[in-house]
Amino acid sequence: MDHYDSQQTNDYMQPEEDWDRDLLLDPAWEKQQRKTFTAWCNSHLRKAGTQIENIEEDFRDGLKLMLLLEVISGERLAKPERGKMRVHKISNVNKALDFIASKGVKLVSIGAEEIVDGNVKMTLGMIWTIILRFAIQDISVEETSAKEGLLLWCQRKTAPYKNVNIQNFHISWKDGLGFCALIHRHRPELIDYGKLRKDDPLTNLNTAFDVAEKYLDIPKMLDAEDIVGTARPDEKAIMTYVSSFYHAFSGAQKAETAANRICKVLAVNQENERLMEDYEKLASDLLEWIRRTIPWLENRLPENTMHAMQQKLEDFRDYRRLHKPPKVQEKCQLEINFNTLQTKLRLSNRPAFTPSEGRMVSDINNAWGCLEQAEKGYEEWLLNEIRRLERLDHLAEKFRQKASIHEAWTDGKEAMLRHKDYETATLSEIKALLKKHEAFESDLAAHQDRVEQIAAIAQELNELDYYDSPSVNARCQRICDQWDNLGALTQKRREALERAAPFNNWMEGAMEDLQDTFIVHTIEEIQGLTTAHEQFKATLPDADKERLAILGIHNEVSKIVQTYHVNMAGTNPYTTITPQEINGKWDHVRQLVPRRDQALMEEHARQQHNERLRKQFAAQANVIGPWIQTKMEEIGRISIEMHGTLEDQLSHLRQYEKSIVNYKPKIDQLEGDHQLIQEALIFDNKHTNYTMEHIRVGWEQLLTTIARTINEVENQILTRDAKGISQEQMNEFRASFNHFDRDHSGTLGPEEFKACLISLGYDIGNDPQGEAEFARIMSIVDPNRLGVVTFQAFIDFMSRETADTDTADQVMASFKILAGDKNYITVDELRRELPPDQAEYCIARMAPYTGPDAVPGALDYMSFSTALYGESDL
Numbered sequence: 001m002d003h004y005d006s007q008q009t010n011d012y013m014q015p016e017e018d019w020d021r022d023l024l025l026d027p028a029w030e031k032q033q034r035k036t037f038t039a040w041c042n043s044h045l046r047k048a049g050t051q052i053e054n055i056e057e058d059f060r061d062g063l064k065l066m067l068l069l070e071v072i073s074g075e076r077l078a079k080p081e082r083g084k085m086r087v088h089k090i091s092n093v094n095k096a097l098d099f100i101a102s103k104g105v106k107l108v109s110i111g112a113e114e115i116v117d118g119n120v121k122m123t124l125g126m127i128w129t130i131i132l133r134f135a136i137q138d139i140s141v142e143e144t145s146a147k148e149g150l151l152l153w154c155q156r157k158t159a160p161y162k163n164v165n166i167q168n169f170h171i172s173w174k175d176g177l178g179f180c181a182l183i184h185r186h187r188p189e190l191i192d193y194g195k196l197r198k199d200d201p202l203t204n205l206n207t208a209f210d211v212a213e214k215y216l217d218i219p220k221m222l223d224a225e226d227i228v229g230t231a232r233p234d235e236k237a238i239m240t241y242v243s244s245f246y247h248a249f250s251g252a253q254k255a256e257t258a259a260n261r262i263c264k265v266l267a268v269n270q271e272n273e274r275l276m277e278d279y280e281k282l283a284s285d286l287l288e289w290i291r292r293t294i295p296w297l298e299n300r301l302p303e304n305t306m307h308a309m310q311q312k313l314e315d316f317r318d319y320r321r322l323h324k325p326p327k328v329q330e331k332c333q334l335e336i337n338f339n340t341l342q343t344k345l346r347l348s349n350r351p352a353f354t355p356s357e358g359r360m361v362s363d364i365n366n367a368w369g370c371l372e373q374a375e376k377g378y379e380e381w382l383l384n385e386i387r388r389l390e391r392l393d394h395l396a397e398k399f400r401q402k403a404s405i406h407e408a409w410t411d412g413k414e415a416m417l418r419h420k421d422y423e424t425a426t427l428s429e430i431k432a433l434l435k436k437h438e439a440f441e442s443d444l445a446a447h448q449d450r451v452e453q454i455a456a457i458a459q460e461l462n463e464l465d466y467y468d469s470p471s472v473n474a475r476c477q478r479i480c481d482q483w484d485n486l487g488a489l490t491q492k493r494r495e496a497l498e499r500a501a502p503f504n505n506w507m508e509g510a511m512e513d514l515q516d517t518f519i520v521h522t523i524e525e526i527q528g529l530t531t532a533h534e535q536f537k538a539t540l541p542d543a544d545k546e547r548l549a550i551l552g553i554h555n556e557v558s559k560i561v562q563t564y565h566v567n568m569a570g571t572n573p574y575t576t577i578t579p580q581e582i583n584g585k586w587d588h589v590r591q592l593v594p595r596r597d598q599a600l601m602e603e604h605a606r607q608q609h610n611e612r613l614r615k616q617f618a619a620q621a622n623v624i625g626p627w628i629q630t631k632m633e634e635i636g637r638i639s640i641e642m643h644g645t646l647e648d649q650l651s652h653l654r655q656y657e658k659s660i661v662n663y664k665p666k667i668d669q670l671e672g673d674h675q676l677i678q679e680a681l682i683f684d685n686k687h688t689n690y691t692m693e694h695i696r697v698g699w700e701q702l703l704t705t706i707a708r709t710i711n712e713v714e715n716q717i718l719t720r721d722a723k724g725i726s727q728e729q730m731n732e733f734r735a736s737f738n739h740f741d742r743d744h745s746g747t748l749g750p751e752e753f754k755a756c757l758i759s760l761g762y763d764i765g766n767d768p769q770g771e772a773e774f775a776r777i778m779s780i781v782d783p784n785r786l787g788v789v790t791f792q793a794f795i796d797f798m799s800r801e802t803a804d805t806d807t808a809d810q811v812m813a814s815f816k817i818l819a820g821d822k823n824y825i826t827v828d829e830l831r832r833e834l835p836p837d838q839a840e841y842c843i844a845r846m847a848p849y850t851g852p853d854a855v856p857g858a859l860d861y862m863s864f865s866t867a868l869y870g871e872s873d874l
Contacts, residue, residue, distance in 0.1 A: 029234040036237035039221035062092025169238040176204025258814035275341045283359040297374035304467040332704040336711040343715040347722040351870030394519045417489035507585040514592035618687035625690040628698040747788035808869040815861035824849035824858035
């Protein structure tokens with residue numbers, strides 16, 4: 001299979017089999033190529049005073065072919081053979097083909113013999129190869145070259161023309177408007193573009209070709225009828241013709257280069273302004289959130305109920321789990337954006353960005369510090385308040401219970417003591433009343449402890465700021481006043497000691513103890529209560545014997561009364577306690593014992609569950625805590641060690657970031673266990689030293705550290721690429737930096753940095769001149785006055801002279817080209833030469849030009865250029 005190729009242009013070259021197909025399928029294409037290529041060759045050969053008539057005949061001896069190559073390359077070829085023999089012709093053609101090959105074009109299956117023999121197909125293929133190499137290959141537009149570059153140039157130049165849409169080098173040109181637009185864009189005075197109609201392609205094509213030949217020195221390479229009469233014009237013919245327009249307007253390339261430089265500079269400024277606006281908004285939003293949140297955290301007004309305080313605790317959990325973490329990320333992103341922006345500004349020769357008043361990084365850090373100060377101790381305060389309210393609820397219930405028991409016991413006692421039954425009693429009745437009173441006195445003494453307990457509980461409720469203290473105090477006061485009154489009344493009645501009273505008191509005390517509420521937080525505490533209860537149960541058999549003995553005595557008394565017909569007011573004049581009361585209270589004690597068993601058993605189960613929760617939390621926390629610490633250390637090592645390129649470090653760090661983000665479900669699971677612990681009112685955990693807050697803070701620091709470290713490496717890559725720093729230089733910078741970074745913090749303090757500079761040959765003494773020089777350098781490497789020098793700032797400083805950046809003067813010179821050497825530029829010129837977005841950017845910001853040569857609407861591109869670099873205000 002015959003074909004030809006080119007190493008450098010193989011993306012737009014066409015194999016010979018395509019030539020076969022082209023020529024066989026559409027003879028019109030051969031006609032167009034023959035005509036175009038002939039005209040193209042003649043446009044160059046005429047510079048040497050000659051031309052060709054028949055492309056396959058006139059190149060057969062190789063003489064005009066060698067001449068064509070000399071004209072278009074500007075170089076001398078080997079001396080041609082002047083003989084008429086076939087061998088001489090082959091020698092000349094080979095010299096031409098060798099020259100083409102020497103320009104990096106690989107020719108396949110285009111042999112000298114075919115050219116000498118007048119092979120049309122091969123001759124056209126050879127000329128196309130020459131056109132590609134010398135007319136199209138070196139076209140470069142915005143990092144694209146050759147065919148793609150030429151197409152992009154056409155699209156850029158015809159973009160303002162709404163009825164032109166250049167997508168290829170065949171049918172996009174059939175209506176002729178593309179050719180006309182190219183001419184009008186560069187020489188608007190040559191064509192009245194507004195009068196052209198899309199439905200009149202012949203007129204359009206002839207207009208363009210005639211104007212190009214007459215005014216632009218581009219020979220007519222095609223006939224309009226050839227293009228209109230072909231369904232798909234030949235791509236190579238159109239490309240050759242269009243490339244002639246490109247080269248004809250190469251003088252305008254200066255303007256294009258100038259426009260490209262301006263576009264590049266403006267794009268940098270627009271991106272920087274966007275980053276500045278993003279920073280300002282993010283900073284403003286974050287500061288506003290902090291401002292709203294701090295008063296909430298500083299509000300330490302306690303609630304009156306456990307439920308209300310637990311709701312506060314739940315709100316705080318939501319704050320730490322849902323609301324604060326995104327803000328931690330925002331703060332980190334804010335610092336990353338700020339550092340990236342400052343790096344880009346330094347690299348593009350722009351002044352450092354100074355945020356608006358109150359939105360500096362230091363302002364954010366100060367506000368964040370206030371937030372964390374307000375947050376500090378808030379959870380501890382909440383838990384202490386819940387503990388206090390739990391204790392208060394317990395004490396208040398205990399107070400109500402003991403007060404009710406006491407008030408029930410005292411009911412009717414004052415009336416009994418005030419009863420003057422002794423005034424009409426006989427001597428024997430007086431003796432009985434004395435015995436009865438003595439028994440009451442014993443009962444009264446037994447209740448003294450309860451009154452003291454009630455008073456002590458009321459005192460503790462007051463000390464713990466119980467919200468309903470006034471009613472507690474009033475009730476306590478009534479009980480104490482009544483107690484004092486009972487004591488005074490008791491002095492007026494005295495009776496003998498009786499045996500039933502202590503047992504009755506024991507039963508009343510037992511009933512009170514069995515109903516007593518309890519509050520415990522550990523298995524050990526509940527086990528203590530259970531042991532005490534078991535000891536109490538062990539005394540019940542002896543107590544039952546005592547009860548039966550008392551009831552036996554009572555039965556004996558009843559028998560004596562019945563046998564001797566003793567006349568008594570009651571069954572026993574010596575006591576107020578009846579057998580029915582003793583039995584009733586005993587039955588109540590026996591009912592309370594199993595209830596107490598059940599309550600203790602349930603509490604024991606609850607404490608076992610709490611212990612499981614503690615161990616469950618601790619098992620995870622004791623793994624997560626060290627994992628976070630290990631990751632922090634590993635990230636630190638990656639960022640300061642010099643393993644591989646910066647891209648390797650970045651890849652390594654991103655893998656770390658991925659593994660860290662994938663760990664998040666474990667943090668969430670721990671948060672869930674922590675919530676269960678708090679809802680169970682568990683306040684301590686002996687199985688771990690890690691609290692949830694430790695883990696939260698560590699996790700947030702880890703996410704922040706990995707993000708910052710990735711950003712540092714990205715900025716180092718930006719700096720390296722912008723300043724052309726080699727990997728070896730970067731390693732040297734890192735080695736010097738690490739040597740003086742004694743504490744491995746990733747930053748140098750002022751003294752460390754000074755020592756580093758001295759070691760690198762900087763003459764910085766301790767004299768006033770040396771101090772002033774060091775202060776100047778510190779202002780460069782630490783513009784925010786944080787007192788530390790980062791590695792990024794260090795490499796910026798060490799390589800500050802090597803960056804190839806645009807300057808205000810260069811941009812000014814570029815605008816001057818677009819303005820046609822005028823000292824001002826017009827709106828129309830800006831819109832014609834620049835993309836719409838960037839043209840409008842300039843128009844909105846350029847001040848009016850006020851020089852003596854000003855015209856209406858003139859704009860001052862000079863002050864605008866200096867403003868781009870911070871040398872004046874924009």
